[in-house]
Amino acid sequence: MIYQLNANVRNFGETISELSGVDISTCYQCGKCTAGCPVVMEMSHTPNQIMRLIQLGLKDEVLSSPTPWLCASCETCTTRCPKEVDIAKIMDTLRILALKEGYKRKEPNVVAFNKIFLDSIKNNGRLQETKLAMAFNFKTLQFFKDMMLGQKLFMKGKISFSGDAISGVDAVKAIFERSKGFLDKGER
Amino acid sequence: MAYGYYPGCSAHGTAKEYDISTRKVCVKLGIQLEDVADWNCCGASPAHATSEELSLALPLRNLALAEKQGLNSIMTTCSACYNRLKVAHETVKESPETLDRINDIVGEPYNKTLKVTHFVNFLSEEVGLEKLKEKVVKPLKDVKAACYYGCLLTRPPELVTIDADPENPTIMDGIVEALGAEAPDWSHKTECCGASLALSRTDIVVRLSGEILKAARFADADCIIVACPLCYANLDMRQSQIASRHGVDYSLPILFISELMGIALGVNYDELGIDKHMVSAANMLREKGLM
Amino acid sequence: MVESSQNDNIEILTYSEVEEVGGYIGNFEVKIRKKARLVDLEKCTGCGTCYQKCPVKVPSEFDMEMGMRKAIYVPFPQAVPNVPVIDKEHCRMFTKGKCSICQKLCQADAIDYEQEDEIIEDKFGAIVVATGYDLFDASVYGEYGGGRFKDVISGLQLERLISPSGPTGGHIIRPSDGKEPKNVVFIQCVGSRDVEKGRPYCSNVCCMYTAKHAVLLKEHLPEVQTNIFYMDIRSPGKNYEQFVQRTMEQFGALYIRGRVSKIYQRGDKLIVKGADTLAACQVEVEADMVVLATGITARHDSKEVATKLGIPYDEFGFFTELHPKLAPIETVTSGVFLTGACQAPKDIPDTVASASGAASKVAALFSSDRMSMAPLVSTIDTSVCSMCKACMEVCPYGAIQEEEITLRDGTKKKQLTVLESVCHGCGACVSTCKSSCIMLRGMTDEQIFDELMAVAQ
Numbered sequence: 001m002i003y004q005l006n007a008n009v010r011n012f013g014e015t016i017s018e019l020s021g022v023d024i025s026t027c028y029q030c031g032k033c034t035a036g037c038p039v040v041m042e043m044s045h046t047p048n049q050i051m052r053l054i055q056l057g058l059k060d061e062v063l064s065s066p067t068p069w070l071c072a073s074c075e076t077c078t079t080r081c082p083k084e085v086d087i088a089k090i091m092d093t094l095r096i097l098a099l100k101e102g103y104k105r106k107e108p109n110v111v112a113f114n115k116i117f118l119d120s121i122k123n124n125g126r127l128q129e130t131k132l133a134m135a136f137n138f139k140t141l142q143f144f145k146d147m148m149l150g151q152k153l154f155m156k157g158k159i160s161f162s163g164d165a166i167s168g169v170d171a172v173k174a175i176f177e178r179s180k181g182f183l184d185k186g187e188r
Numbered sequence: 189m190a191y192g193y194y195p196g197c198s199a200h201g202t203a204k205e206y207d208i209s210t211r212k213v214c215v216k217l218g219i220q221l222e223d224v225a226d227w228n229c230c231g232a233s234p235a236h237a238t239s240e241e242l243s244l245a246l247p248l249r250n251l252a253l254a255e256k257q258g259l260n261s262i263m264t265t266c267s268a269c270y271n272r273l274k275v276a277h278e279t280v281k282e283s284p285e286t287l288d289r290i291n292d293i294v295g296e297p298y299n300k301t302l303k304v305t306h307f308v309n310f311l312s313e314e315v316g317l318e319k320l321k322e323k324v325v326k327p328l329k330d331v332k333a334a335c336y337y338g339c340l341l342t343r344p345p346e347l348v349t350i351d352a353d354p355e356n357p358t359i360m361d362g363i364v365e366a367l368g369a370e371a372p373d374w375s376h377k378t379e380c381c382g383a384s385l386a387l388s389r390t391d392i393v394v395r396l397s398g399e400i401l402k403a404a405r406f407a408d409a410d411c412i413i414v415a416c417p418l419c420y421a422n423l424d425m426r427q428s429q430i431a432s433r434h435g436v437d438y439s440l441p442i443l444f445i446s447e448l449m450g451i452a453l454g455v456n457y458d459e460l461g462i463d464k465h466m467v468s469a470a471n472m473l474r475e476k477g478l479m
Numbered sequence: 480m481v482e483s484s485q486n487d488n489i490e491i492l493t494y495s496e497v498e499e500v501g502g503y504i505g506n507f508e509v510k511i512r513k514k515a516r517l518v519d520l521e522k523c524t525g526c527g528t529c530y531q532k533c534p535v536k537v538p539s540e541f542d543m544e545m546g547m548r549k550a551i552y553v554p555f556p557q558a559v560p561n562v563p564v565i566d567k568e569h570c571r572m573f574t575k576g577k578c579s580i581c582q583k584l585c586q587a588d589a590i591d592y593e594q595e596d597e598i599i600e601d602k603f604g605a606i607v608v609a610t611g612y613d614l615f616d617a618s619v620y621g622e623y624g625g626g627r628f629k630d631v632i633s634g635l636q637l638e639r640l641i642s643p644s645g646p647t648g649g650h651i652i653r654p655s656d657g658k659e660p661k662n663v664v665f666i667q668c669v670g671s672r673d674v675e676k677g678r679p680y681c682s683n684v685c686c687m688y689t690a691k692h693a694v695l696l697k698e699h700l701p702e703v704q705t706n707i708f709y710m711d712i713r714s715p716g717k718n719y720e721q722f723v724q725r726t727m728e729q730f731g732a733l734y735i736r737g738r739v740s741k742i743y744q745r746g747d748k749l750i751v752k753g754a755d756t757l758a759a760c761q762v763e764v765e766a767d768m769v770v771l772a773t774g775i776t777a778r779h780d781s782k783e784v785a786t787k788l789g790i791p792y793d794e795f796g797f798f799t800e801l802h803p804k805l806a807p808i809e810t811v812t813s814g815v816f817l818t819g820a821c822q823a824p825k826d827i828p829d830t831v832a833s834a835s836g837a838a839s840k841v842a843a844l845f846s847s848d849r850m851s852m853a854p855l856v857s858t859i860d861t862s863v864c865s866m867c868k869a870c871m872e873v874c875p876y877g878a879i880q881e882e883e884i885t886l887r888d889g890t891k892k893k894q895l896t897v898l899e900s901v902c903h904g905c906g907a908c909v910s911t912c913k914s915s916c917i918m919l920r921g922m923t924d925e926q927i928f929d930e931l932m933a934v935a936q
């Protein structure tokens with residue numbers, strides 16, 4: 001692979017630094033983030049590679065990488081980074097930016113899950129776990145996923161189909177309306 | 189004085205027993221809990237993965253409501269909720285600008301007066317281990333209970349600080365020991381279970397949770413003690429999948445810290461909701477003469 | 480050390496500490512506390528009966544607490560003088576009020592529990608500071624066990640395990656169970672280049688000592704596999720790079736580029752979770768022993784020592800040289816010189832070079848009765864001076880002193896004077912003096928104005 005680097009190489013990094021409040025140039029590529037990341041096995045780019053690609057200004061490569069979507073937000077990387085880089089925050093920033101700019105969904109299930117989750121809060125004020133699981137399976141066409149588990153949970157009295165909406169639903173809806181960054185343009 | 193209580197969404201679903209047992213235990217300890225009225229979801233990971241403002245505004249509404257209700261503190265049993273409430277509280281405390289911006293979004297002012305705690309630091313700081321010891325009627329002799337802290341209770345340490353040592357926290361161990369059980373030092377206290385990927389990438393959760401169970405078994409634990417509905421969900425509810433994937437059936441009971449306390453403090457077993465678990469703890473408890 | 484101790488012109492005061500330093504270059508007045516060792520230096524024959532028979536065992540500081548010493552002990556075999564010292568904190572005579580086994584057994588009658596500290600006051604022409612460093616305390620790395628795992632040791636502990644006079648007689652074994660390790664992990668930059676742990680600087684020596692350790696380990700245990708986690712290999716010294724390459728090529732060390740995130744114990748193994756950024760993956764090593772290449776930090780007492788000597792130190796506690804390039808051995812206090820790792824992390828060749836430099840500086844200073852200095856020093860016109868002493872307070876070098884003179888009519892008068900050997904010509908006093916009676920020689924107001932006029936024309 002050959003990357004063409006031009007005089008604007010730092011622009012993308014600066015954008016990310018601005019959006020996240022984390023100085024991208026501090027990363028010295030020690031790899032400690034990658035060393036402790038629980039999901040690195042599933043990632044196409046390791047966390048330190050993501051940091052490097054940002055430093056190289058390779059926007060498309062970064063924003064179409066599945067890595068940010070696989071990040072479990074466990075903050076192990078952030079906690080142990082010797083340069084105090086908040087990588088988990090960068091992962092958040094990348095997810096938000098990728099949605100905003102309509103990059104192709106590499107981990108569609110994660111995106112779908114987040115959306116259904118937030119819709120549930122928006123409409124009820126609280127999360128309804130049962131409805132969330134059903135809606136998620138429906139949306140991702142996995143109708144029988146966790147069926148057995150669901151049955152068992154039902155027997156244990158943990159599944160309820162009744163709503164659990166709060167009286168301040170409108171207040172919560174308003175929060176969603178007023179919050180910036182909630183801008184899913186759909187896929188590009 | 190009543191302590192503000194924020195149960196969180198799972199308390200009404202997959203972690204009903206956590207809520208039930210917490211309330212029971214607090215009655216035993218003479219602690220009065222007052223629910224934050226009309227609380228909403230903290231937003232968990234999907235919120236911060238989608239909008240920073242949303243991830244601050246959702247928890248802040250709860251803080252503002254609690255304040256309005258006249259509460260001085262807000263305690264929650266869920267690590268994810270605690271993490272979001274605490275991060276929001278600390279963030280707006282640091283930056284008056286952010287506070288103004290988020291207050292505008294919420295529509296209710298938050299004045300930063302609350303003390304935000306998680307059940308475990310509430311127990312060790314507000315209640316105190318000495319008092320807890322006094323209230324024990326059935327010491328948990330011979331129980332080896334591995335305390336699992338997960339990610340959100342200890343990270344990022346500057347913001348959530350429930351324990352001076354985020355890499356080897358011992359605050360829950362202290363509680364478990366006060367109940368008369370043994371809390372082994374084990375390797376996976378703070379390893380991630382994959383929480384936020386529970387539904388979207390169950391395969392990852394199964395792998396990570398399997399490693400945690402393996403490590404607890406290695407430490408000879410009779411059970412794992414959790415203080416979070418998400419950790420619980422992954423470790424307990426995924427055990428049969430873990431068994432078929434890894435070929436090892438750990439059958440390791442996962443207990444909420446409040447349930448373990450309930451047993452030691454003499455709450456009736458049937459009142460704790462322990463039989464709602466997927467992996468039954470009954471055999472283990474019977475073996476140890478606790479049932 | 481033995482050679483120096485035998486030189487007629489060198490007096491070594493061991494077990495002694497500088498308490499106070501006064502005076503100035505050529506005329507330092509130093510108060511030294513010679514601590515009571517409770518053993519008579521003159522009488523002791525070094526037979527060793529006392530420490531063989533002493534019943535009190537204490538972890539040995541020199542062996543990094545991996546071996547034991549007695550309450551009466553010689554710190555290490557090559558110690559100068561080779562005379563034991565009694566550790567009052569642990570000796571039974573002081574903790575319990577009885578024992579005196581060593582006194583009863585000493586043939587030379589050298590043990591003296593009553594001995595008291597001695598204060599020496601003397602004048603010295605120059606001072607060379609060579610107080611060295613402390614090893615970084617890796618227990619702040621909770622992710623590496625925070626000191627909980629016995630088989631996670633520091634580089635200095637490994638040095639003791641390798642040493643023939645060490646706690647194991649040079650047999651390299653794991654502290655936990657005494658077994659020989661087969662798979663050993665080294666982690667570089669522990670407590671160095673780590674902003675989060677408050678140590679952003681490179682410790683300079685650990686890349687090379689780790690390579691040395693890998694070689695020594697392989698020589699002692701031919702079956703051993705060494706795995707070295709590194710960020711960069713810094714080997715700019717003479718022949719150093721070739722040494723590192725040989726460590727890989729001939730001694731089979733596997734260098735892995737990445738930091739380690741966590742170490743945990745599984746049975747009798749240590750699981751080391753690191754990254755290989757070159758292969759873009761996580762690596763897990765099942766190790767028998769882990770050696771942390773802990774970095775160099777300033778001594779815990781460096782700030783107190785600096786205050787005594789009147790020399791500055793940096794944010795990490797290392798002493799500051801007068802100029803990083805042009806005066807790396809001198810300090811702002813004339814006559815006080817720096818050498819070794821008290822100034823910055825240094826290896827032995829650099830330490831020896833700076834020590835030789837300091838020695839030459841002192842020899843040059845002492846070689847004549849007069850000092851030649853840069854002419855730019857300040858002078859006080861005492862006829863105008865109002866004795867407000869503002870200059871004394873601002874002078875960073877303490878070069879302005881009060882003196883008493885006798886006038887022709889026999890009356891005494893106090894006035895200020897500049898110690899030319901101490902003044903650096905910085906001009907702080909000049910700009911402070913309200914009565915404009917201090918001038919820098921060669922830079923008077925007139926001279927500066929004339930210069931300005933010439934430029935303006």
Ligand SMILES: Cc1cc2nc3c(=O)[nH]c(=O)nc-3n(C[C@H](O)[C@H](O)[C@H](O)COP(=O)(O)OP(=O)(O)OC[C@H]3O[C@@H](n4cnc5c(N)ncnc54)[C@H](O)[C@@H]3O)c2cc1C
Binds near residue numbers: 609821
């Ligand atoms: C594990 C390890 C391995 C190493 N291996 C090598 C190697 O193979 N090769 C190499 O070149 N370098 C090596 N080094 C580096 C080497 O240790 C240093 O370069 C060297 O010790 C620096 O010498 P120094 O005299 O400045 O300081 P030190 O060796 O620290 O000596 C300072 C002395 O001053 C004494 N002292 C301190 N304060 C006072 C006081 N107030 N009054 C009186 N005395 C005082 C101390 O007790 C000490 O004896 C290694 C370092 C480590 C940590």
Ligand code: SF4
Binds near residue numbers: 028030081082083087
């Ligand atoms: S741990 Fe920090 S400095 Fe190291 S590679 Fe990751 S982000 Fe960069």
Ligand code: SF4
Binds near residue numbers: 078
């Ligand atoms: S926060 Fe994300 S990137 Fe960082 S260690 Fe956890 S899963 Fe990996």
Ligand code: SF4
Binds near residue numbers: 684713
């Ligand atoms: S010398 Fe090497 S191991 Fe030591 S701090 Fe510098 S780079 Fe790291």
